[in-house]
Amino acid sequence: xxxxxxxxxxxxxxxxxxxxxxxxxxxxxxxxxxxxxxxxxxxxxxxxxxxxxxxxxxxxxxxxxxxxxxxxxxxxxxxxxxxxxxxxxxxxxxxxxxxxxxxxxxxxxxxxxxxxxxxxxxxxxxxxxxxxxxxxxxxxxxxxxxxxxxxxxxxxxxxxxxxxxxxxxxxxxxxxxxxxxxxxxxxxxxxxxxxxxxxxxxxx
Numbered sequence: 482x483x484x485x486x487x488x489x490x491x492x493x494x495x496x497x498x499x500x501x502x503x504x505x506x507x508x509x510x511x512x513x514x515x516x517x518x519x520x521x522x523x524x525x526x527x528x529x530x531x532x533x534x535x536x537x538x539x540x541x542x543x544x545x546x547x548x549x550x551x552x553x554x555x556x557x558x559x560x561x562x563x564x565x566x567x568x569x570x571x572x573x574x575x576x577x578x579x580x581x582x583x584x585x586x587x588x589x590x591x592x593x594x595x596x597x598x599x600x601x602x603x604x605x606x607x608x609x610x611x612x613x614x615x616x617x618x619x620x621x622x623x624x625x626x627x628x629x630x631x632x633x634x635x636x637x638x639x640x641x642x643x644x645x646x647x648x649x650x651x652x653x654x655x656x657x658x659x660x661x662x663x664x665x666x667x668x669x670x671x672x673x674x675x676x677x678x679x680x681x682x683x684x685x
């Protein structure tokens with residue numbers, strides 16, 4: 482469990498680095514593309530990212546799979562929150578950018594809107610990781626990550642970093658993050674479940 486959690490911490494640190502470059506870029510298109518370095522490194526190193534693992538739960542949902550998933554989420558949260566607070570202290574300009582970003586999310590999005598954005602992100606995260614696993618190519622990552630960012634979809638682990646860097650601590654922010662985690666989970670399992678149902682129908 483400790484090893485899996487530390488793997489999640491490593492993934493969280495890399496997501497935080499991706500978040501930093503996104504916040505630092507004046508050009509949102511460049512920031513969206515450069516954010517891809519986070520998932521590229523996570524996949525090549527084999528670190529545990531919650532949004533990269535949840536989509537594979539329909540394939541295996543025994544106790545070990547649940548432990549892997551929960552350890553990844555815990556580790557991701559530790560890594561992103563630690564980096565977020567460090568960034569706010571060491572790079573105030575990025576902290577201010579994160580505050581503007583997060584306040585905008587809280588002010589402009591309702592629960593259904595946030596959930597829907599998170600579901601779509603979960604779908605893209607599953608595709609990015611599954612294409613990498615199945616075909617050993619980073620193409621899915623290089624396209625899916627910029628697409629979810631530029632579309633305004635919500636990624637729970639990246640949002641953990643943004644909110645930590647923003648300094649916003651409230652029940653509303655906590656509810657927002659749990660909504661995104663739920664949406665990412667639903668989106669991540671959507672295509673695998675539909676594929677599984679279709680396979681059963683075909684066999685019948």
